[in-house]
Amino acid sequence: MENLEEKEHIDQFELSKEYLEKLQTAITEQDDQFIKNTLDDTNPADISTILLEFETEESRYVLDVLENEVSAEVINDLDEDVRSKYLKEFNTTEIAAMLNELDSDDAVDIINELPLKDREEVIASLENKEKAKNILDLLRYEEDVAGGLMAKELIKANVNWSINQCIEEIRRQAENVEKIYSVYVVDNQNVLLGRVSLKKIILADDHLKVKDLYDDDVISVETYMDEVDVAEVMRKYDLDAVPVVNVQGKLMGRITIDDIVDVITELAEEERQMMAGISEDVEEDDSVWMLTRARLPWLIIGMFGGLLGAQFIGVFEEDILLVPAMAFFIPLITATGGNVGIQSSSIVLQSLASKSVFDDSFLKRILKVLAVAILNGIVIAGIVMGMNLILGQDIRLAIVVSIALFNVVLLASFMGTVTPLVLDKLGINPALAAGPFITTANDLLGLLVYFSVAHFLI
Amino acid sequence: MENLEEKEHIDQFELSKEYLEKLQTAITEQDDQFIKNTLDDTNPADISTILLEFETEESRYVLDVLENEVSAEVINDLDEDVRSKYLKEFNTTEIAAMLNELDSDDAVDIINELPLKDREEVIASLENKEKAKNILDLLRYEEDVAGGLMAKELIKANVNWSINQCIEEIRRQAENVEKIYSVYVVDNQNVLLGRVSLKKIILADDHLKVKDLYDDDVISVETYMDEVDVAEVMRKYDLDAVPVVNVQGKLMGRITIDDIVDVITELAEEERQMMAGISEDVEEDDSVWMLTRARLPWLIIGMFGGLLGAQFIGVFEEDILLVPAMAFFIPLITATGGNVGIQSSSIVLQSLASKSVFDDSFLKRILKVLAVAILNGIVIAGIVMGMNLILGQDIRLAIVVSIALFNVVLLASFMGTVTPLVLDKLGINPALAAGPFITTANDLLGLLVYFSVAHFLI
The missing domain is CATH 1.25.60.10 (MgtE N-terminal domain-like)
Incomplete structure (x- = not known):
């Protein structure tokens, strides 16, 4: 080995x-x-x-x-x-x-x-x-649109040229253009008409014209297309290079797949950092100071969330004095809310990453989320109910905990689904919603539900 | 628009x-x-x-x-x-x-x-x-090694061939091999020697031999190389295709970049699901039943964590009766532990994804993590101390909360760093550590620290 x-x-x-x-x-x-x-x-x-x-x-x-x-x-x-x-x-x-x-x-x-x-x-x-x-x-x-990713170096041929002229052009540009995948075919106004693969050029008779050989259903992207969409087009159609055109359809440059691989890798890293609540692009070998600075913002937001939670629970001090066991279930409530929220957001992120052409209506999506939440909620609340009874917990408290849990699962699912959708609409990276943001929000929401239910039922 | x-x-x-x-x-x-x-x-x-x-x-x-x-x-x-x-x-x-x-x-x-x-x-x-x-x-x-990703379709030429023979081979294989990036050059034993780009073939004089033209510093991968490493090689060297060889150096196939783009995308999706605690590959348009099933396992694990936490807090029931305000800070403690743990794991994941050739020693890494944790811990514990005093919280409790917080940040950083490293060594996807796993573990750890400190200091 x-x-x-x-x-x-x-x-x-x-x-x-x-x-x-x-x-x-x-x-x-x-x-x-x-x-x-x-x-x-x-x-x-x-x-x-x-x-x-x-x-x-x-x-x-x-x-x-x-x-x-x-x-x-x-x-x-x-x-x-x-x-x-x-x-x-x-x-x-x-x-x-x-x-x-x-x-x-x-x-x-x-x-x-x-x-x-x-x-x-x-x-x-x-x-x-x-x-x-x-x-x-x-x-x-x-920098993050097709125009910012493209290189001007490419080989293009006029549709009226002969294959020999085309080869001459490749020779002329050979030093400038390192990787040639295909020759782009344009008309006299530089409007992109299609492409000829190098394979076809090698196998073609010299007397043929570009016109006779070129493939006219070339896939192109426009200069202002977002890099995420460019990546999706190249992935979907398995392209190694894509020509970039302006609004008039004129050939402006080309994007090669190696740049898109970098884009995909960076986007995944960015998403991971957002989900983890890291606010700058840091790596393990960055300085202690940079690492600390990247992590503090979300820790402080989470901390204020925690302090707000403490103030809120303080309102119910008398209830806790009456039934101290009420406090035992605080971590269960907040953890469940957090887990459900992140799961929900992550599923929305997945959908947003691979946009389907025909999205289901918003209502239909929410109804489905609700159905899943009800199922999950019933199972979780049911098991907790059983466990609490087996462990000899007070029955009223057991009922309160299970009712609260069920509602927390529902609310956290809803929040986890809607937040990334709203962020996306606002042009903010929706991965933000799958991080400490949703956990902190759901912690507070969970406490609200739990202590309200407890206050009225005990 | x-x-x-x-x-x-x-x-x-x-x-x-x-x-x-x-x-x-x-x-x-x-x-x-x-x-x-x-x-x-x-x-x-x-x-x-x-x-x-x-x-x-x-x-x-x-x-x-x-x-x-x-x-x-x-x-x-x-x-x-x-x-x-x-x-x-x-x-x-x-x-x-x-x-x-x-x-x-x-x-x-x-x-x-x-x-x-x-x-x-x-x-x-x-x-x-x-x-x-x-x-x-x-x-x-x-399926997840180079041999499982490669296609057998490729164009190869014997090093002794003429360029014309090479072009004939391309013609013969043109229908089988859709995308040709280069022609691989082998000796009589089919051992990979190098490659010739299509550009060179187009520009070469017909009487030249492959021997005169080929590039001998071709990058190749071996059949059993893990797909993650293949992706890293292709990304690092900006390759559009990579030849696959066996242990004897014989040419076995080639992997094209479109398949690697799919690998990278799938790995990112898998990581996101693990970080979110989703145990199967599901998408929003899957059935309610599949979505529920994919989410329940981690919800149930989190739930048992919560119940364990409840049992644990129960041990301190008398302390809570004495100082009910102790319960107020439970969400702050667990949330901070969770946030710190996920941040730490995510930074390790980043390092594991882009393996450096010379890793720092384990000890050096841990010392750095500790330094960052101490800085973060001081800031968080300090702010909380200040806020508690401003809000008129009991001074002893304020001290307990801040000491506990500081230790939770340290412990959660350590856990968050070590867990993915250990999982990776065991051959388990380390992203598992950046999900509900670490949150649940840190919740319990946080409660342990908090109530122990409280019990002895109050």
């Missing part, structure tokens, strides 16, 4: 503590030859991983030694928070030289991380003037 | 209630021509969406009218739970005819959903004997 484990990485970079130590020595001794020899053929994604183990200044030294093309890709592969630290080490001319090597979409991402005052300078220093123009074009879009 | 919304879908299928009604009529009147005319050119993914609106028998009618190739893709695009209902409508020969049209990996997925007794029959009925062999090969692998 040991052996198998090793084999698993045979085709990827073999990273060892030994190598890191040697690299450390090479940096200290300024042994550029060692750095070049060992890293120039390494995948930039692996170099990014290695550099995380070094101080920013040491990394800077390594990046200077490497080919500019490689350094650019390494910087591109870094996480945003690490990258912004690195970028501070470079001046605008150096950054411009790196951006020259990157696709326009990646270049724009990096420019967006620079201080406002540096942005214009970097763009002005770009040697490749077409790239500069492309970047300016892309900067007009919000 | 209305208008823009409409434009957004212009290149995708325009689905309307009107069309659905017409299709319903066509099905009832057996108007095959209408069905053929409107659906034969529609993307199979869209047909799948449409069929969800009809009864299984009606859908079956539509699928019979459509070309076998289209029906196969429609079935392939359906969600697993819907698909299994559909498959029951077809006999083994009909299923075999559809599988003939699908890639081997998709065919295997469908076979795995059939009753055991039907599987052999379906494979035996396959017309394409090579496909039958490929399917048998793939069935040997678990």
